Amino acid sequence: MRSLCVQRSFLLRTLFKDIANTRPLTTSIILRASDGYHRTKSSRGEESDSEKWLRLMSDTESGFSSTFEDEDGNIISPRGQLSKAIPLKSKKPVATTDRNTAFVDWKRVLFMGGNGGDGCISFLHTIHTEFAGPDGGDGGNGGHVILKANTNIKSLAGVRSAYRAENGEHGQGKDIIGRSGEHIFIEVPLGTLVRRFDGTILADLDVDGSMYIAARGGAGGKGNHFFLSNKSRHPRIAEVGGKGEEHRYILEMKCVAHVGLVGFPNVGKSTLLRAVSRARPRVACYPFTTLNPYVGVVQFDDYVQLAVADLPGLIPGAHENRGLGIDFLKHVERCVCLMYVIDLSLSESWSQLEDLMHELECFKPGLSRKPHAIIGNKYDHPNAPENLEKLKKFLIEQAPEGTIPLPVIPVSAKFGGNIKEFIDHMRGLYDLYHEEKVENNESFEW
Numbered sequence: 372m373r374s375l376c377v378q379r380s381f382l383l384r385t386l387f388k389d390i391a392n393t394r395p396l397t398t399s400i401i402l403r404a405s406d407g408y409h410r411t412k413s414s415r416g417e418e419s420d421s422e423k424w425l426r427l428m429s430d431t432e433s434g435f436s437s438t439f440e441d442e443d444g445n446i447i448s449p450r451g452q453l454s455k456a457i458p459l460k461s462k463k464p465v466a467t468t469d470r471n472t473a474f475v476d477w478k479r480v481l482f483m484g485g486n487g488g489d490g491c492i493s494f495l496h497t498i499h500t501e502f503a504g505p506d507g508g509d510g511g512n513g514g515h516v517i518l519k520a521n522t523n524i525k526s527l528a529g530v531r532s533a534y535r536a537e538n539g540e541h542g543q544g545k546d547i548i549g550r551s552g553e554h555i556f557i558e559v560p561l562g563t564l565v566r567r568f569d570g571t572i573l574a575d576l577d578v579d580g581s582m583y584i585a586a587r588g589g590a591g592g593k594g595n596h597f598f599l600s601n602k603s604r605h606p607r608i609a610e611v612g613g614k615g616e617e618h619r620y621i622l623e624m625k626c627v628a629h630v631g632l633v634g635f636p637n638v639g640k641s642t643l644l645r646a647v648s649r650a651r652p653r654v655a656c657y658p659f660t661t662l663n664p665y666v667g668v669v670q671f672d673d674y675v676q677l678a679v680a681d682l683p684g685l686i687p688g689a690h691e692n693r694g695l696g697i698d699f700l701k702h703v704e705r706c707v708c709l710m711y712v713i714d715l716s717l718s719e720s721w722s723q724l725e726d727l728m729h730e731l732e733c734f735k736p737g738l739s740r741k742p743h744a745i746i747g748n749k750y751d752h753p754n755a756p757e758n759l760e761k762l763k764k765f766l767i768e769q770a771p772e773g774t775i776p777l778p779v780i781p782v783s784a785k786f787g788g789n790i791k792e793f794i795d796h797m798r799g800l801y802d803l804y805h806e807e808k809v810e811n812n813e814s815f816e817w
Contacts, residue, residue, distance in 0.1 A: 420778035484615025485513030487589035493544035511539030513588025514552030589613030628680035631706030636684030
């Protein structure tokens, strides 16, 4: 049985090499440069469709424009220039165990402030003064529950479903004031939104160190010493400590990652994320293996880190809340750019692209036209080259006049074929369309 598996794996690798030699797929030769980084060049010396598209988009005098638009229908022009950054491959071995580190970008949390301590009713009696007057101390204040933005936190997975701050202590005789409760600080990722259940946004924690009081603690009650006056020399009254606030809020991340992998179930999104990063999403041969987003990081030699999110699979009718429905589409909305992963083993692979863009447009107009690219996975399949040409022909027919059609990047996530071109194109989109951090403007940094 083992010999048959080894023989089948060898035949698949041989088949993929034969197919790669019969088409203009840019295979990469890794060269060791003097500075210690891996540099690549095309083995055929030809410019791939992806490289040509990036070159024309970065050239302002070429006369070509992209089909990317914002929510208002305005064309998004490139904002930056292409860099020659090289992706780095980690030398640390990948863990073989499943750590169950799913990405959480939405959570419903109950916040409860601490109750204030009660004031004390007490009268001082000393050896020489039997009626020395009231000496009841005040109660301590209850603690607050405070949300604090931290750039080192990347997910809401560490946030519990309920928090309760410490209560204040009661006041005591001899004017002893009760101790106030400790505040609870909850660290959340940068760009976390605090919402009510009706959708009202209460806070946007988009600055490192910014804080929001989710639930205030109750004030401590006054002791009877506070009520001493000329009219009332022996007050027998004290205040009860105030109750802490109790709120249920929704915490959600405004942006999940730079790049989101969008596609139908079982098109190889999780395998592709494993090929480009150290993330270990679950991989299986049945649909809906991924139920929560997984995020991997691609590092470059210029210290830029690109966050790539493996999003749950989409099915037709998702905008009507079928399958994972609205929860899935919210993940798509929070990515800077999208990568449509298409299965090239299907004869009508272009229909997947139509369905994906239709579902995104039905959920939110303009969502499918944000910066994106098309990835043709499973190129090791025997029918993949023929299906790739059909997909390219469909894109040429659908491209508006005056624009160049989007390139299709064929990859084999299982065997690692053409992964370098995919990473280069992903970095190219980041360089051209990522908004730099300026005053009074939002940006996303990992």
